Amino acid sequence: GTGRPTDLIIFGGTGDLAMRMLFPSLYFLEADGYLADDARIIGAARGDLSRDAFLDEVHKRLKSHIPKKYYDADVWDRFAQKVDYKSVDATDGSGFEALAAALRIRDGSEAVFYFSTAPRFYGDLCAQLKAHDLAGPQSRVVLEKPIGHDLTSCRAVNDAVGAVFPESRIYRIDHYLGKETVQNLIALRFANSLLEPLWNANGIEQVQITVSETVGVEGRWSYYNDSGALRDMLQNHLLQLLCLVAMEPPTSLDADAVRDEKLKVLRSLRPISKQENALKTVCGQYTAGAVDGKAVPGYFEEGEGESTTETFISLRADIDNWRWRGVPFYLRTGKRLPYRYSEIFIQFKDVPHSIFPEESNLTLQSNKLIIRLQPEETIKLLMMNKVPGLGRDGMKLQEVSLDLSMSDEARSRRRRIAYERLLLDVLNANSTLFVRRDETEAAWKWVDQIAEGWRELGQKPKPYAAGSWGPSASVALTERYGHSWHD
Numbered sequence: 001g002t003g004r005p006t007d008l009i010i011f012g013g014t015g016d017l018a019m020r021m022l023f024p025s026l027y028f029l030e031a032d033g034y035l036a037d038d039a040r041i042i043g044a045a046r047g048d049l050s051r052d053a054f055l056d057e058v059h060k061r062l063k064s065h066i067p068k069k070y071y072d073a074d075v076w077d078r079f080a081q082k083v084d085y086k087s088v089d090a091t092d093g094s095g096f097e098a099l100a101a102a103l104r105i106r107d108g109s110e111a112v113f114y115f116s117t118a119p120r121f122y123g124d125l126c127a128q129l130k131a132h133d134l135a136g137p138q139s140r141v142v143l144e145k146p147i148g149h150d151l152t153s154c155r156a157v158n159d160a161v162g163a164v165f166p167e168s169r170i171y172r173i174d175h176y177l178g179k180e181t182v183q184n185l186i187a188l189r190f191a192n193s194l195l196e197p198l199w200n201a202n203g204i205e206q207v208q209i210t211v212s213e214t215v216g217v218e219g220r221w222s223y224y225n226d227s228g229a230l231r232d233m234l235q236n237h238l239l240q241l242l243c244l245v246a247m248e249p250p251t252s253l254d255a256d257a258v259r260d261e262k263l264k265v266l267r268s269l270r271p272i273s274k275q276e277n278a279l280k281t282v283c284g285q286y287t288a289g290a291v292d293g294k295a296v297p298g299y300f301e302e303g304e305g306e307s308t309t310e311t312f313i314s315l316r317a318d319i320d321n322w323r324w325r326g327v328p329f330y331l332r333t334g335k336r337l338p339y340r341y342s343e344i345f346i347q348f349k350d351v352p353h354s355i356f357p358e359e360s361n362l363t364l365q366s367n368k369l370i371i372r373l374q375p376e377e378t379i380k381l382l383m384m385n386k387v388p389g390l391g392r393d394g395m396k397l398q399e400v401s402l403d404l405s406m407s408d409e410a411r412s413r414r415r416r417i418a419y420e421r422l423l424l425d426v427l428n429a430n431s432t433l434f435v436r437r438d439e440t441e442a443a444w445k446w447v448d449q450i451a452e453g454w455r456e457l458g459q460k461p462k463p464y465a466a467g468s469w470g471p472s473a474s475v476a477l478t479e480r481y482g483h484s485w486h487d
């Protein structure tokens with residue numbers, strides 16, 4: 001940061017995301033002393049609200065979203081002094097003059113404008129900022145997902161924002177990148193010499209990335225129905241994780257050094273041709289079933305009519321470069337699956353030859369690195385070890401788990417919301433963990449041809465019972481290549 005005071009303006013400040021994630025994250029930044037004394041946070045949204053009424057709402061929602069033991073009335077009082085509300089409308093520009101007058105940007109301070117409205121307003125918001133002289137070099141914008149629903153619409157959003165702000169001042173959020181274990185993956189890969197020599201097609205048999213949800217579409221059916229699992233989850237979160245696993249070592253942690261490497265991965269993804277589409281992708285939609293022992297309705301019943309939107313997708317991705325030739329990257333995400341968890345699973349090659357007696361070979365397993373992002377954040381390395389003792393054959397093997405997770409001390413601390421890291425980074429103008437324009441477009445390009453393949457082939461999602469691991473075709477997908485899902 002420059003040390004100059006920064007105003008943070010949250011457009012959509014009364015919305016679900018702001019109330020559930022952004023304000024609680026900012027509250028915790030305050031609690032930990034990361035917000036400057038003169039920092040200011042301005043909720044800006046449609047609707048006439050007094051500052052007091054807005055603060056009451058933030059307060060109420062904060063208390064309902066964070067565990068009681070982390071609520072501190074003194075911290076709240078300090079935090080509340082920094083919070084203000086302005087009523088604005090992005091489409092007719094009302095309220096922007098008053099907003100501009102309240103900001104210190106005209107005196108040389110910085111401003112961060114966080115767009116937490118529906119993306120269709122991003123262009124209007126930018127135009128208003130420009131019209132009110134708020135888009136100069138001291139201001140940055142943060143964009144929430146989704147950036148479009150295909151390559152064309154993504155470009156339109158990027159063009160509209162890019163017409164007002166240079167890329168260096170645009171911060172695209174993918175909150176998965178704010179997760180502690182995701183950053184730990186970078187440390188694991190590049191702060192150790194042990195793994196990197198094996199981190200390629202010679203050392204690695206397969207990679208799996210799973211984001212599994214137990215919830216259905218909840219109250220957001222019509223929003224979700226326009227997007228589906230491919231666009232809502234795979235295009236952004238899963239591909240970003242894939243990039244961090246697969247990228248070449250960047251020369252530094254500089255934003256562009258890291259993002260250049262991620263972009264190369266996205267550009268190396270082999271397009272899934274129409275011929276291969278049915279072999280390498282599976283889409284599904286949940287029907288009635290039971291999750292956690294509770295009966296739940298199917299997607300149809302929750303919705304507003306018939307739909308061909310997929311609530312599950314699994315696929316095999318191939319990265320066409322030297323490092324990853326032939327290594328499958330299996331990606332899978334869905335709703336109403338048996339457990340809620342997100343995981344990167346990396347299986348190393350088998351030992352080339354076993355010297356152990358036949359009985360031990362039954363237990364001889366390949367090494368695995370398992371990175372859990374959710375619900376707990378853990379990193380484990382599974383290795384073979386001798387069962388202690390004097391067995392008759394002298395040598396029994398067992399798989400043991402090396403726990404590379406945070407220290408016990410760190411674990412007992414509060415788990416941060418991913419947005420805390422990202423909000424702090426944008427206040428400090430550090431864009432390493434934000435997604436660059438060319439990344440979003442490369443990801444859409446790859447995802448578009450999958451959707452295009454489904455359309456041309458008339459591929460409808462296959463039904464799966466809520467509480468199962470998706471359509472049985474998903475099991476067949478990995479087995480076709482001699483692998484199986486790590487559940």
Ligand code: NAD
Pocket residue numbers: 011012013014015016017018044045046047088089090091115116117118119121144145146
């Ligand atoms: P929401 O519908 O709950 O809130 C929308 C906000 O935008 C409200 O504060 C509203 O007053 C404001 N708004 C609407 N029209 C406006 C206008 N013309 N001018 C100014 N403000 C206007 O939406 P949300 O769920 O909070 O989502 C916000 C953004 O975050 C969206 O881009 C969404 O895709 C993204 N997002 C949300 C979630 C989530 O969990 N809610 C998750 C991921 C991404």
